[in-house]
Amino acid sequence: MELDFVCTRAGRSADALTRRDVARALLAVPSGVALVALPDLRRAMEAAGNPLSALFWESAKALLGAVEAGTATLGEIQHWLESTGTEPIAMTRTYFSWPDEDERGPVAVEMYDRLVAHLEEKVAAGEIDPDALAAGDPAAREAYEELQRNWLESPLPDGRVPMFAVTDEQDEALFAAWDEEEAFALAELRRVVAELPEPPLPVDELRAAAGRLREILARDGYPGNVLRACGGLEDGVPADDAELWLTVAAGVAGPVSDLPEEDDTLEEFTDLDGELRHEDSVLASLCAIEHTDWLAAVAALARRGPGVLASPERLARMIVESEDVVAASDDPEDVAAVENLFTAVVPLWKELGAVDGTEVLTPLGWWGLPKALERAWTVEE
Structure with missing residues (x-):
């Protein structure tokens, strides 16, 4: 695993990579491979003028070590990823949850990407402190969750409310799948009855x-x-x-x-x-x-x-x-x-x-x- 792999996955140059980009790349390969590559990746990021922070690299080593040992839970992995400062929270305190990545429709993909971009702006402006999140600061975490909740519940310039846009799309997909199942079952029932x-x-x-x-x-x-x-x-x-x-x-x-x-x-x-x-x-x-x-x-x-x-x-x-x-x-x-x-x-x-x-x-x-x-x-x- 090399820096080029991270850049290709993120679609960014090395000097523009975020902690989330690096974290997601590390989680995309076997934990043993990621652990071995971690020191060289850190040096390559420093050489590119984008060193991130010592706390990030320490947290990455600890998390990947736990994954390799089989002691890390899915919740701990997700929490670490969210602590990069630009990863949307999987489930908010108001019980909104993002669909799994392979189950997102076009609207969910759009809103997810919009929120990532919004969080990146907040990190750049100093309104989100990723090191405080990585250190487990309760106040930083609460502020991070509140910032996302506000964005999800606030209208975009086109009038759409992200949270409802996503759930409406999910409902439409669910109803469509239900209708398809019902139509198939009806056809099979009629076939049986006709015999x-x-x-x-x-x-x-x-x-x-x-x-x-x-x-x-x-x-x-x-x-x-x-x-x-x-x-x-x-x-x-x-x-x-x-x-x-x-x-x-x-x-x-x-x-x-x-x-x-x-x-x-x-x-x-x-x-x-x-x-x-x-x-x-x-x-x-x-x-x-x-x-x-x-x-x-x-x-x-x-x-x-x-x-x-x-x-x-x-x-x-x-x-x-x-x-x-x-x-x-x-x-x-x-x-x-x-x-x-x-x-x-x-x-x-x-x-x-x-x-x-x-x-x-x-x-x-x-x-x-x-x-x-x-x-x-x-x-x-």
Whole structure:
């Protein structure tokens, strides 16, 4: 590792290199290589008229030594890098965090580079003291964090607020990935259903289930409040039995709305020692189930038909053994996590009559669950 390597990585001449440039180059090679190269690199920087500081080189030797010994943590490495004075803080005290370097979109890259340039200006102006940061001065660190927080939350000349510009881009990417997964799952579901005979509509079961469902939806508390939120039915219910049943069943796979807020909701969510209401926990579990898990579970039930056990444990095994999704993990902890999520689903399916009291798939569930899942994933034009 030579000075030319550092200059090439940073895109700067030796006399313009910053501590961050050198630190990132040192971390880009094996720690043993960096330790061996450290003395020669220091002399080359001095010869180039850019000696940095003795404290920087001492801190680099100590950090790299800890890395080589296997005792350095990722947090310690990041903290040392931030102590160069021009490295953005990975996570601020207001919980803003930068995406990993290989996951940044164009906006995040732009804002990150803008902040680095801003910090370099502050170092040049003497408003940031890298040696104080490297020495672990609490006041210097607090000022460094505050300076970055202010920049992230202040509008740029074009009106964009860096923090929100980055998080908005992340949200857009997340929504796009979600839509792509949903479209793929929908296509696979339709492929599976097309290969199977059309289940008959159990008219009497549907009528009875819709009647019970209307009574449940009219009651306060669980499960009525969760099912209303799932189906987005706070303003009324469909008159048609099939429409009502499919609306609510689709909502279980893709909840339409949140639970109504109550006066103590904020207090509950900010009480870190407390527990979520059962309803909140159920809705959170429904939202956490992945498209592939829904696909694997419902496809398996559609193939097996009425009489198959649809308990949370059995559904988790069906998902692991499914040929309709890419190798679901069969790690016991992962299987248990999926099973736990479906403990929120099966009781709601019971209320719908999709499974019976012994958690066995009914003719109504065989007829309706694939249709409900398709509805949940179909975007209305």
